[in-house]
Amino acid sequence: MSEDPAPEPPSGGDAARARLLELAHARGSSLAGLSALIGRNSSYLQQFIRKGSPRKLEEQDRRTLAEFFGVDESELGGVPDSAKDKSYASSRGGALGDEDMYAIPRLSLAAAAGPGQFAGGEEPFDNFGFSGRWLRENGFDPKMLSALTVEGDSMEPLLRHGDEILVDRGSRFERDGVHVVRMGDALMVKRLASAGAGRIALLSQNLAYPPIEVSLEEVDVLGRVVWKSGRL
Structure with a gap:
């Protein structure tokens, strides 16, 4: 069971915070333990959920949590893989030739x-x-x-x-x-x-x-x- 007291529901309809809280409770994982998993201080995810600081999870942190819970990063505030591919798609030609x-x-x-x-x-x-x-x-x-x-x-x-x-x-x-x-x-x-x-x-x-x-x-x-x- 989670060692954390039940945090108040996130304000402002923040789906990513609500989903993280839901996943943590379903897995029985403490927010302090999940913070340690991503290499942060013990109160990091408590602050993220309760106070909205940081406003978004860093990409590496989000990826680690998504892999831990077995969900897509988009559930924790990321963008779908298809959108990532478009954002970082490589282009051919131009001044750099085929680079x-x-x-x-x-x-x-x-x-x-x-x-x-x-x-x-x-x-x-x-x-x-x-x-x-x-x-x-x-x-x-x-x-x-x-x-x-x-x-x-x-x-x-x-x-x-x-x-x-x-x-x-x-x-x-x-x-x-x-x-x-x-x-x-x-x-x-x-x-x-x-x-x-x-x-x-x-x-x-x-x-x-x-x-x-x-x-x-x-x-x-x-x-x-x-x-x-x-x-x-």
Whole structure:
């Protein structure tokens, strides 16, 4: 039986949250245990269902849960496989000859290189075209990549206001580097470094911003920044 107290039904008719709660109760799985299954802190899915934070499950988390319950990802807020195939379909011809191209979604929310800002909707408004060969040479799965815009100056000169960054959502915090993280509703891009057992340091490139040290449970690492683009 589930160890969780019965959460209140999700508000706003959110089918994905309602379905996840239904599946957990049917399987007798605790939300804390399911959070551990996807590598999150114990309250992650409780917050997702009760508070709507995050607004959507990350693709890797959704896929893991769907495989665990034996359901299609669309039941947990994903898109049907047929739609995914169209979204990431490769095209032939053009400037790259017969090399395949992948459409990487540009998200309308911004990753703040400063105090952070609230994450809005996460539906793509456009996409970047990337060479499939380049993605494979760098070991990237196109389905796990998203593009975000940097706001603020705390990561200058490495990342400037208005730069667009490519985030690998399949890459968790396993080594120091620049990552996109969520603390509560604030989305930030910071250099991460281990700060002792169970703790992590969020570092700015701009020395005018002091380091932030928190426990690993206080921050969700959404992905590693693997590429940047900016105007000259």
